[in-house]
Amino acid sequence: MSALLSESDLNDFISPGLACIKPAGEVRASSNGDKSEYEIQINGQGEAFEVSIDDGTTQELTQASISLQDCLACSGCITSAEEVLLAKQTHKVLLEDLSKFANSKVFAFSISHQSRCSLASFWGLPTYKVDELLINLMSEKYGFKFAVGTELGRVMSIQRTNEELIQRKFSSSEKSVQLSSICPGFVLYVEKTKPEILPYMLNVKSPQQITGLTLKTLISQQMSISLEEVYHLSIMPCFDKKLEAARPEDAVDVDCVLTPKEIAELIKEEEINIKDYITTKDEPPNELYTRAAPYHWPSPVESWSSNVGSPSGGYAENYIIALQRHYRTKGVETEIQHISGKNSDVLEFRLVETSTGEKLGSSSIVNGFRNIQNLVRKLKPSGKVKIGSGLAARRRARKTANAGSDAKDEPVADPSVGDFVEVMACPGGCINGGGINNGGNTTDNKKLINELTEIYEQLPLIQELNTTSDNGIVSEFLNQLQRSFEITDDRMFKYKFSAIEKATDILSVGSKW
Numbered sequence: 001m002s003a004l005l006s007e008s009d010l011n012d013f014i015s016p017g018l019a020c021i022k023p024a025g026e027v028r029a030s031s032n033g034d035k036s037e038y039e040i041q042i043n044g045q046g047e048a049f050e051v052s053i054d055d056g057t058t059q060e061l062t063q064a065s066i067s068l069q070d071c072l073a074c075s076g077c078i079t080s081a082e083e084v085l086l087a088k089q090t091h092k093v094l095l096e097d098l099s100k101f102a103n104s105k106v107f108a109f110s111i112s113h114q115s116r117c118s119l120a121s122f123w124g125l126p127t128y129k130v131d132e133l134l135i136n137l138m139s140e141k142y143g144f145k146f147a148v149g150t151e152l153g154r155v156m157s158i159q160r161t162n163e164e165l166i167q168r169k170f171s172s173s174e175k176s177v178q179l180s181s182i183c184p185g186f187v188l189y190v191e192k193t194k195p196e197i198l199p200y201m202l203n204v205k206s207p208q209q210i211t212g213l214t215l216k217t218l219i220s221q222q223m224s225i226s227l228e229e230v231y232h233l234s235i236m237p238c239f240d241k242k243l244e245a246a247r248p249e250d251a252v253d254v255d256c257v258l259t260p261k262e263i264a265e266l267i268k269e270e271e272i273n274i275k276d277y278i279t280t281k282d283e284p285p286n287e288l289y290t291r292a293a294p295y296h297w298p299s300p301v302e303s304w305s306s307n308v309g310s311p312s313g314g315y316a317e318n319y320i321i322a323l324q325r326h327y328r329t330k331g332v333e334t335e336i337q338h339i340s341g342k343n344s345d346v347l348e349f350r351l352v353e354t355s356t357g358e359k360l361g362s363s364s365i366v367n368g369f370r371n372i373q374n375l376v377r378k379l380k381p382s383g384k385v386k387i388g389s390g391l392a393a394r395r396r397a398r399k400t401a402n403a404g405s406d407a408k409d410e411p412v413a414d415p416s417v418g419d420f421v422e423v424m425a426c427p428g429g430c431i432n433g434g435g436i437n438n439g440g441n442t443t444d445n446k447k448l449i450n451e452l453t454e455i456y457e458q459l460p461l462i463q464e465l466n467t468t469s470d471n472g473i474v475s476e477f478l479n480q481l482q483r484s485f486e487i488t489d490d491r492m493f494k495y496k497f498s499a500i501e502k503a504t505d506i507l508s509v510g511s512k513w
Contacts, residue, residue: 091266094233094256098142105231106223108146108294109138110153110211113306114237114430117455118260121448122437123274127459128284131304134235134263135285135292136277141270144233146219147292149304153211154313155464155474157182160493161204161315162322165420169323169361177379178420180315181495182206184244185425186372194376195499202420203494207313208234208241212253213492217485218294231255235263237433238426249496259435298477306459311452312429316363316422318465320349323361323419327351334360341413345371345427348413364415368427375423378416431456 037053050059098107111134119134120127131149138144165178181187181201190197216230223230234245234254245254258266267274279285286301293300309317324334332353339348345367351360366375415421426432428449438448464472482492 091258091262091269094258094266097231097256101231102143105229106146106219106225107138107142107144107231107233108148108215108219109134109144109233109235110148110150110208110215111235112150112207112237112430113154113456113459114311114433114436114452115235115260115263116149117311117431117452117459118237118436119263120455121451122260122264122439125278127455128304129278132279132285132288133274133277135288137267137272137274139292140277141272146215146294148211148215148294148297148300149289150207150211151305151307151462152298152303152474153207153209153214155307155462156210156214156478157204157207157493158307158313158315158318158465159472159475161202161420162319164202164204165319166323166326169419176200177416177418178202180204180420180422181497182313182315183424183430184240185238186423187495187497188240188243189369189372189425191498192500197376197379198497198499200379201497203497205493205495206244208236208244208257209249209253210492212245213251213487214481215294216253217481217487218296221485222295227251233258235260237430237436239434240425241435247495250491259433260437261435264437298473302462302464305462306456307462307465310365310422310429311431311456312365312367312422312424316347316365316420317349319363319420320351320361321465323351327360332360337411339411339413341366341371341415343371345429346413346415348415348418350411350418362418363420363422364413364418365422365424365429366415367424367429369425370427372423372425375415375421 038050039053041051041058047060051057101107111131116127116130119125119130123130123133125133135147138147161180168174168178177200179186179197179200179202181203182205184206187201190201212232212234215232216227219225219230220227232254233256234241235258237259239259241259242257245252245257284301284304289304290300293303297303307314307318308321309315320336324336327334333355334351335354337350337352339350341347341364346364348362348364350362352358353360366372424430426434431452432445432449436448436452438445464474478492481487482489
């Protein structure tokens with residue numbers, strides 16, 4: 001089990017089960033096929049043995065183990081709590097794989113914006129120096145051949161999200177709000193505990209998975225090898241990303257996921273001097289970015305840039321900007337209003353017609369499981385919005401009355417009645433993922449989030465999302481990639497969502513008393 005994960009790192013507000021139910025479902029056959037009775041004995045060294053009551057023969061018991069796939073198929077617990085049950089999901093797995101596949105696989109890594117910001121804060125370096133450090137370290141010490149940022153995958157994910165939302169808004173009779181599916185913690189929460197919410201999920205993969213497929217495809221072409229011979233390490237801010245990489249999809253696009261905490265621990269344990277892998281140049285290593293990317297990777301330097309919007313990817317804001325651009329092509333002048341929610345983890349972007357003030361569309365950001373649960377309570381499988389209970393309604397009425405008449409005209413954020421919600425399990429979003437470095441200080445989390453957000457906002461911005469989705473560099477690249485390698489839309493962008501049935505064995509029932 002990772003020593004890097006502690007109770008303070010679990011950012012969800014839903015308690016795990018008291019015991020893991022997975023081993024309880026395993027039935028091991030007797031070695032000789034009989035139906036003898038056995039008892040368990042523990043020797044002086046703490047080793048467990050199975051002893052036959054009939055003839056006294058003994059057999060050593062193997063230790064129960066739990067894999068990522070086990071957790072995905074199990075309904076026992078959800079989100080970050082699952083990491084407590086996982087053995088050996090640390091940087092040691094990467095070191096073992098580097099040794100095991102040294103002569104049979106080509107190694108590549110991608111790194112998210114939030115992870116770069118976390119390591120920049122932890123080491124006191126500019127983000128571009130973190131990039132330089134990791135590219136040089138992974139290449140020179142560990143033999144990695146390729147490295148990219150995740151902005152290309154993010155742009156592809158955002159553009160696909162915008163296309164599906166706008167098409168749905170103007171072409172479909174179904175107008176229920178759509179929820180993003182890029183946060184694996186939220187997706188697992190829905191699959192395991194709220195399957196009735198699955199119809200609301202906008203099925204578009206995260207930058208991690210899109211980057212993985214794109215990276216493996218281009219490397220396999222360049223090196224004349226199969227996709228399976230490319231090993232992709234993804235550096236992400238959240239432990240749940242490990243579970244996302246292990247989803248039962250068609251192929252493995254991500255072989256290993258490490259968090260910034262684990263990268264820092266790797267460097268500490270390996271006694272690496274980070275100064276050995278950075279230069280004195282006070283500028284972004286654009287030449288290194290280009291050299292580290294595979295051939296035909298579009299705009300390698302911009303792959304390490306960012307885009308407008310929240311530190312979780314900016315999905316909500318970019319959708320409303322795309323919607324505004326759509327109305328502009330029809331000659332409708334609009335403006336975007338920012339409407340705060342009940343707390344800092346809820347924000348609505350509302351598009352209104354300038355001349356009339358009519359609401360034309362909206363998107364929202366909802367972070368943290370408390371806010372997610374409030375959102376889910378308002379949604380029904382029928383697609384209608386659940387009006388609050390009488391008690392809650394009376395409370396709101398009293399609050400409005402006490403605030404005076406001016407409060408009646410003030411807009412209120414309500415993500416449940418909009419077009420789209422950018423949903424993240426962690427309070428504060430991805431910049432506050434469980435794998436973010438906190439230097440051992442867990443008491444001033446808000447200060448750390450503000451610091452990381454400030455670093456994030458200093459990343460250079462791309463202009464790709466300011467163009468229409470069908471004439472940008474990324475769109476042209478994506479079309480060519482899918483045609484050349486016969487990659488279907490489902491393979492490129494879609495998860496395989498499924499409701500996970502609740503276990504009914506005695507241990508799972510007993511753990512919920």
